[in-house]
Amino acid sequence: MRPALSIVFFTVSSGAGLGLLALLALADLFKLGGGLSVAQILSGGMLGLVLVAAGLVSSTLHLANPKNAWRAFTRFATSWLSREAVFAAAFFPLCALYLAGVFWQQPWRAFAALLVVALAWTVLYCTAMIYGSLKPIRQWHTPLTPLNYLLLGHASGALLLLWVAERGQTRIAPYVVLALALLSAGAAAKLAYYARTRRDGGATLGHALGVKTAAQVKLLDAGHTHGTFLSAEFVFTLARAHAARLRAAVWAFGFAAPALLAAAFPDAALGAALLCLAGLLAERWLFFAEAQHTVALYHGARRV
Amino acid sequence: MKLGLVIDLDTCVGCHACAVACKEWNGGSALSGPLSDYEPYGKEPSGVWFNRVRHYEAGEYPQNKTLNVPMSCMHCEDADCVTVCPTGASYKREDGIVLVDQDKCMGCNLCTWACPYGARELDESSGTVKKCTLCADRIFDELLPPGDRQPACVLACPTHARHYGDFDDPGSNVSKLVAEREGFGMLPELGYKPVNRYLPPRPMPKVPVHASPQENGSAPGLAQRVAGWVNKFIER
Numbered sequence A: 001m002r003p004a005l006s007i008v009f010f011t012v013s014s015g016a017g018l019g020l021l022a023l024l025a026l027a028d029l030f031k032l033g034g035g036l037s038v039a040q041i042l043s044g045g046m047l048g049l050v051l052v053a054a055g056l057v058s059s060t061l062h063l064a065n066p067k068n069a070w071r072a073f074t075r076f077a078t079s080w081l082s083r084e085a086v087f088a089a090a091f092f093p094l095c096a097l098y099l100a101g102v103f104w105q106q107p108w109r110a111f112a113a114l115l116v117v118a119l120a121w122t123v124l125y126c127t128a129m130i131y132g133s134l135k136p137i138r139q140w141h142t143p144l145t146p147l148n149y150l151l152l153g154h155a156s157g158a159l160l161l162l163w164v165a166e167r168g169q170t171r172i173a174p175y176v177v178l179a180l181a182l183l184s185a186g187a188a189a190k191l192a193y194y195a196r197t198r199r200d201g202g203a204t205l206g207h208a209l210g211v212k213t214a215a216q217v218k219l220l221d222a223g224h225t226h227g228t229f230l231s232a233e234f235v236f237t238l239a240r241a242h243a244a245r246l247r248a249a250v251w252a253f254g255f256a257a258p259a260l261l262a263a264a265f266p267d268a269a270l271g272a273a274l275l276c277l278a279g280l281l282a283e284r285w286l287f288f289a290e291a292q293h294t295v296a297l298y299h300g301a302r303r304v
Numbered sequence B: 001m002k003l004g005l006v007i008d009l010d011t012c013v014g015c016h017a018c019a020v021a022c023k024e025w026n027g028g029s030a031l032s033g034p035l036s037d038y039e040p041y042g043k044e045p046s047g048v049w050f051n052r053v054r055h056y057e058a059g060e061y062p063q064n065k066t067l068n069v070p071m072s073c074m075h076c077e078d079a080d081c082v083t084v085c086p087t088g089a090s091y092k093r094e095d096g097i098v099l100v101d102q103d104k105c106m107g108c109n110l111c112t113w114a115c116p117y118g119a120r121e122l123d124e125s126s127g128t129v130k131k132c133t134l135c136a137d138r139i140f141d142e143l144l145p146p147g148d149r150q151p152a153c154v155l156a157c158p159t160h161a162r163h164y165g166d167f168d169d170p171g172s173n174v175s176k177l178v179a180e181r182e183g184f185g186m187l188p189e190l191g192y193k194p195v196n197r198y199l200p201p202r203p204m205p206k207v208p209v210h211a212s213p214q215e216n217g218s219a220p221g222l223a224q225r226v227a228g229w230v231n232k233f234i235e236r
Helices: A005-029 A038-061 A066-073 A080-103 A109-132 A144-166 A173-198 A205-209 A229-234 A240-264 A266-289 A294-298 B017-027 B080-084 B110-114 B152-156 B173-181 B222-233
Strands: A217-221 B003-008 B052-058 B065-071 B090-092 B098-100 B120-123 B128-131 B162-166 B197-199
Touching (some): A005 A080, A005 A266, A038 A144, A066 A080, A109 A144, A144 A266, A173 A266, A205 A217, A205 B052, B080 B090
Parallel strands (some): B003 B197
Antiparallel strands (some): A217 B052, B003 B162, B052 B065
16 A cells, blocks of 8 residues: 555554543543642643644545545444544543643543543544455454554553653653553564564455466556556555565664663653654554555455 | 446457446546546556456466456445445445445545455546446436447447346346356455456367477477578578
8 A cells, every 4th residue: 555644644643642641641540650740731631632633634634625524524323534533523622621620620530531541542443443444455454453553552652651751740660661561562562463464465366356267367467558546556565675674663763762761761751752753653654555455466466 | 226237258358448438428427527637648648447457367378368357346235435435425326336426525545445446546636536337327317228228338348248237136137147157256255245247258278289399309300490490590
């Protein structure tokens, strides 16, 4: 699949923002490290909302006909994209309510915090299911896709939360542990996803055409002299060496470097978070670039 | 009703007449507007097509067979392109035809990703997704003579490799063809229940292969040696 940069940025930025807000609300609920101050929660909450909003704005850049974008709220019953839009739109007023509850020290803020956590998880799950529900793309059509989106969003969010925590009087040790745990869990989920991606797909061109023949079927001519929408969108070839370099960058910047930084120098939490986000941009780019659509078979791909 | 096409891979010669006729009829259709072309007379002409013909080869020479495979919307019974559509622009009609409401589409491309056959294409000019309409504006047009109430691709096919009809009616021409020739749908394991059926190419008699004299081990005869000698001097 052709990786659209607007979508790559959208999923990484919104993921981090949603992860940050969910963890912020949980940290506030359980008074992690002695609890966060009002100023910390408000600044962290605003940062999370800015990240989510930036992601959503970026996602609309992907639309070829954005004047109809409002209609994306109308197919909640069937479409994951519609669900994502509805829940994401509901997320902002809910967060505003929660932050207001924090600011005015309201007794119901704990309840609002719980709702923030639940809705953040729901939005992340819906975003992932936009891709996870697509049957023609074998690499995505697995529960590992939502698991990856949830864990990676929370891992990057935990590093941002660590930055929020170290800028106040809070004891940061629990935040370091939280970030390390989520980074490890995210790395494990990504490892499982990559292991599954590496396995050969079952479908061949002959199978996709449905012709009962033992002979190998190959493409003679795709029927057009230049690229089409289909070849541009679905026939994205990625050089093996380039993919290997990017994967190394994912492991180094997305997981290893932020974990080391967070463990050794919690003061540099912002640097760790930025490194992680850079690594996740590479990870998300690969998520698209390495996914193979059945349409690629009809254009001559050996296996998808 | 379950309207769709039967495409005979045995008789299709890959002439692209169906694709061109489709482009011609639907380019002026009110259902989806023009099928935009980008740089039609430029170096890299490209554009929107509802129907694309690709050419394949099965097996190795001389036991090989060319397969010409036209692909367009299969008008799936369980069409995921409709399910994933967030705006409600994609819909399936009572008669089985899957359509895109051009006034509602926001061009998010998700339906093109959900279609395993590459039957949907984004029109960069309108910013909307376009697809085969099964010529819904032809097949029900009572102003046309009954014989012309068929999709443009079916009418254009010079080898009668394309047939249109109702798969819900066991007596229809398409149902009979599928029963006779073991018609199949593509990628059935995805569960989309594609309606369009393809008729498989008839088995080809095995082409006899005579071993060359060298391979026989016997020395070439005089005539063969002369032919070989002449061939050396004649440039093709």
